[in-house]
Amino acid sequence: MRIPPPLLFPLSLLLLLLLLLPTSHSSSSSNGEDLIDQTCKLTPFYDLCQSSLRSSPSSSSSDLRGLAQIMAGSVLDGANRTLGQIQQLLDRSSPADPAADQPLAYCAELYIPVVKYSLPQAIDALSKGRLGFAVYGITDAMNEAGDCNKKISSGDGSSSPVSDGNMLVMDLAAVALSIIKVLQKSL
Amino acid sequence: MDDATSKSFDHPYTVLGEDPSLVIPPAESRQRPTKVYFGILTSTVFLLSLAGLIVRENPNRAENSIPAAGTAIPESSQDNVRFLPVGEAEGVSAKSYPSTRGRLSFNWTAADFAWQRTSYHFQPEKNWMNDPDGPLFHLGWYHLFYQYNPDSAIWGNITWGHAVSRDMIHWLYLPLAMVPDHWYDIDGVWTGSATILPNGTIIVLYTGDTNEAVQVQNLAYPSNLSDPLLLDWVKYSDNPVITPPTGIETDEFRDPTTAWTGPNGTWYVLVGSRLNTTIGVALVYETLDFKNYTLLDHPLHTVDGTGMWECIDFYPISTNSSVGLDNSATGPEVKHVLKASLDNLKLDYYAIGTYDEGNVTWTPDDPEMDVGIGLQVDYGRYYASKTFYDQNKGRRILWGWVNETDADYDDLAKGWASVQTIPRVVTYDSLTGTNILQWPVEEIESLRLNSTEFEDVFVEAGSLVPLDIGNATQLDISVEFEIESTQALEESMLGETESQLECSVADNRTTLGPFGLAVLADESLSELTPIFFRLVKSNGTLKTLFCVDETRSSKATEVFKEIYGTVVPVLDGEKFTMRILVDHSIVESFAQAGRRVITSRVYPTEAIFDKAKLFLFNNATDLNVTAAIKIWQMNSADIHPFPLY
Numbered sequence: 001m002r003i004p005p006p007l008l009f010p011l012s013l014l015l016l017l018l019l020l021l022p023t024s025h026s027s028s029s030s031n032g033e034d035l036i037d038q039t040c041k042l043t044p045f046y047d048l049c050q051s052s053l054r055s056s057p058s059s060s061s062s063d064l065r066g067l068a069q070i071m072a073g074s075v076l077d078g079a080n081r082t083l084g085q086i087q088q089l090l091d092r093s094s095p096a097d098p099a100a101d102q103p104l105a106y107c108a109e110l111y112i113p114v115v116k117y118s119l120p121q122a123i124d125a126l127s128k129g130r131l132g133f134a135v136y137g138i139t140d141a142m143n144e145a146g147d148c149n150k151k152i153s154s155g156d157g158s159s160s161p162v163s164d165g166n167m168l169v170m171d172l173a174a175v176a177l178s179i180i181k182v183l184q185k186s187l
Numbered sequence: 188m189d190d191a192t193s194k195s196f197d198h199p200y201t202v203l204g205e206d207p208s209l210v211i212p213p214a215e216s217r218q219r220p221t222k223v224y225f226g227i228l229t230s231t232v233f234l235l236s237l238a239g240l241i242v243r244e245n246p247n248r249a250e251n252s253i254p255a256a257g258t259a260i261p262e263s264s265q266d267n268v269r270f271l272p273v274g275e276a277e278g279v280s281a282k283s284y285p286s287t288r289g290r291l292s293f294n295w296t297a298a299d300f301a302w303q304r305t306s307y308h309f310q311p312e313k314n315w316m317n318d319p320d321g322p323l324f325h326l327g328w329y330h331l332f333y334q335y336n337p338d339s340a341i342w343g344n345i346t347w348g349h350a351v352s353r354d355m356i357h358w359l360y361l362p363l364a365m366v367p368d369h370w371y372d373i374d375g376v377w378t379g380s381a382t383i384l385p386n387g388t389i390i391v392l393y394t395g396d397t398n399e400a401v402q403v404q405n406l407a408y409p410s411n412l413s414d415p416l417l418l419d420w421v422k423y424s425d426n427p428v429i430t431p432p433t434g435i436e437t438d439e440f441r442d443p444t445t446a447w448t449g450p451n452g453t454w455y456v457l458v459g460s461r462l463n464t465t466i467g468v469a470l471v472y473e474t475l476d477f478k479n480y481t482l483l484d485h486p487l488h489t490v491d492g493t494g495m496w497e498c499i500d501f502y503p504i505s506t507n508s509s510v511g512l513d514n515s516a517t518g519p520e521v522k523h524v525l526k527a528s529l530d531n532l533k534l535d536y537y538a539i540g541t542y543d544e545g546n547v548t549w550t551p552d553d554p555e556m557d558v559g560i561g562l563q564v565d566y567g568r569y570y571a572s573k574t575f576y577d578q579n580k581g582r583r584i585l586w587g588w589v590n591e592t593d594a595d596y597d598d599l600a601k602g603w604a605s606v607q608t609i610p611r612v613v614t615y616d617s618l619t620g621t622n623i624l625q626w627p628v629e630e631i632e633s634l635r636l637n638s639t640e641f642e643d644v645f646v647e648a649g650s651l652v653p654l655d656i657g658n659a660t661q662l663d664i665s666v667e668f669e670i671e672s673t674q675a676l677e678e679s680m681l682g683e684t685e686s687q688l689e690c691s692v693a694d695n696r697t698t699l700g701p702f703g704l705a706v707l708a709d710e711s712l713s714e715l716t717p718i719f720f721r722l723v724k725s726n727g728t729l730k731t732l733f734c735v736d737e738t739r740s741s742k743a744t745e746v747f748k749e750i751y752g753t754v755v756p757v758l759d760g761e762k763f764t765m766r767i768l769v770d771h772s773i774v775e776s777f778a779q780a781g782r783r784v785i786t787s788r789v790y791p792t793e794a795i796f797d798k799a800k801l802f803l804f805n806n807a808t809d810l811n812v813t814a815a816i817k818i819w820q821m822n823s824a825d826i827h828p829f830p831l832y
Contacts, residue, residue: 117328132829132831132832
């Protein structure tokens with residue numbers, strides 16, 4: 001059809017806007033992803049940071065403090081899983097060799113206060129702006145996981161899922177701590 | 188354990204939480220030139236008129252009469268000679284402290300003063316501290332409160348300082364918990380205790396010194412129980428909850444204890460005082476809600492001649508296990524410890540006995556070893572101790588205040604005074620059946636760095652063995668000494684005359700002692716602090732003295748240099764063992780696995796930094812010993828402010 005000349009310019013402008021809209025729409029969602037991307041670049045484990053944050057549906061619309069909380073939650077999940085693995089191994093262990101249990105029992109003693117106190121309190125502290133207190137709790141989790149790892153590394157290979165768990169907790173904690181550090185600087 | 192019903196006090200404080208205290212700026216600090224930390228006594232007439240005032244102001248409080256005095260303990264103080272703190276035998280009275288006013292201060296440098304600060308004991312960053320208060324465990328954190336002067340390194344303007352730790356070793360300072368900001372504590376927020384109720388509520392009772400220097404008991408509680416750091420505290424709007432009863436001096440009424448349960452939801456609390464100025468007394472108050480109290484018509488216990496009982500502590504102890512007990516525990520295998528800090532002597536005494544739940548009285552197992560005339564908690568520089576039940580690990584934990592023994596002006600110059608001991612686990616000594624055992628909490632082992640071990644070290648009579656261990660100012664030492672059988676010794680000593688039961692100085696060589704360790708000693712031994720055993724024949728048998736000799740600990744003339752000591756039971760077949768924690772100017776020494784403890788403060792001028800050394804020694808004239816010793820270097824506990832934000 002023939003477009004009347006006076007309408008030609010406004011219509012092409014409208015067409016251009018319509019073409020641009022999807023781009024602008026995607027750039028507002030990429031702002032959320034940009035924040036995740038920018039934040040994760042500042043952490044020691046970019047891929048781990050990305051995958052942990054993205055696995056939470058709320059991360060794309062979270063601010064920096066929200067990302068810190070999601071990450072702290074991931075540390076707690078990791079610690080809970082690792083403690084679960086430790087307790088499973090202890091349940092399955094043969095009573096004939098109690099000495100083999102000693103490193104695992106030691107690790108359980110390290111993880112229990114971490115999942116009961118350190119990490120839940122750190123997560124709560126983030127929501128209250130007590131960032132230093134959050135750093136304390138997450139650092140504690142990192143240290144206890146490291147301590148556990150030292151204890152079981154002298155054992156045999158059957159502890160290796162626990163060792164993987166410890167490493168994951170330590171890495172997640174390192175990511176969470178660096179996000180909080182960015183948050184502290186931004187305030 | 189009788190679980191008190193929680194019906195009568197289910198969440199009573201959520202209501203009170205709607206009525207927070209107004210905070211007004213703290214009163215001007217008052218400089219007190221002496222280290223005696225309880226107030227100057229005023230005339231009796233003034234006191235009585237004040238008592239009258241208080242009673243009239245609070246018509247709802249029951250007109251409490253003086254409780255009946257307990258049975259006077261017969262003056263069998265001759266028996267005390269057996270257990271004389273051997274400082275007294277030396278002429279250095281345990282009662283009086285040598286006046287240091289006239290003595291010139293040593294020319295301390297800033298580095299000297301800095302060295303004196305402990306590395307792994309709790310002490311504030313600066314200023315004065317005294318009694319530990321309200322210790323408790325809550326939501327993963329151990330809390331310590333303490334008498335603290337935020338303005339000066341001598342006592343005054345007393346507040347509750349606050350610190351937390353996950354392990355009772357690595358402490359983090361928090362803001363002050365309570366300051367003097369109401370008429371009922373304007374002259375000082377003094378000592379108090381915490382009680383954790385079965386539903387998790389925390390209440391604190393503490394002594395407030397009022398605007399008229401009357402001692403009253405006040406209620407306080409956390410403003411937010413779900414805050415793991417318990418930063419903010421609320422004072423009950425209707426404080427004080429307990430005022431001095433008729434017949435009790437209004438300035439001799441203080442230091443409420445942790446509460447324990449009675450029948451039908453009652454709780455009991457003790458407040459210390461004195462009757463007729465000489466009879467130490469534990470007054471009992473009964474309450475259902477911690478707001479309203481009734482004085483029982485009889486005290487828990489009294490002991491003639493012991494004077495004012497400060498910082499009373501009362502707790503159950505299991506006789507057949509090393510597990511700690513909650514304050515309300517009772518049962519056939521449970522005894523109760525009653526402890527008091529004697530104001531007259533500035534010493535902590537305790538006795539083990541039986542609590543009668545029906546009568547709410549307590550009787551010592553051995554009346555001759557009653558509170559104030561028998562065993563001391565610690566035979567050194569130690570006061571105002573207080574225990575709490577650690578529900579985290581099922582232990583009874585003991586805190587004790589350790590004052591400086593240098594001059595006030597040294598404290599002002601260096602800007603701080605006092606430390607707390609390393610917290611100790613308290614258990615019943617089932618081997619002797621007559622005392623408690625105290626031992627540093629195992630968490631201290633996390634500070635251990637490297638160790639050096641020496642086995643089968645033969646230390647013959649009259650010899651000195653230097654122990655090459657590097658740094659000797661931060662140590663955890665375990666040593667055991669073996670000697671030939673005591674039976675053989677007794678036989679060989681049949682002809683000998685009896686000796687005085689006294690530690691004496693380490694240089695004094697007797698037949699069977701002293702032997703032990705010299706800590707904080709310099710190479711030339713111009714300064715040293717010997718810690719030793721001395722076996723002495725007394726009453727036909729061999730007794731073992733456990734001693735710390737400070738007389739050569741420092742060349743400074745203005746510091747106290749005591750000889751502390753006590754007889755320690757050593758059972759058949761036992762070796763002579765010591766555990767010693769060296770931490771700069773504090774040394775904690777434990778004999779026979781904690782059967783007796785001596786805490787000591789020393790201020791060497793030469794034996795500091797890398798000049799401090801460690802020696803084994805045996806100054807006996809006719810006894811050889813063999814020693815096995817393990818020495819750990821100790822890390823700093825890195826105590827610092829909690830970086831909350």
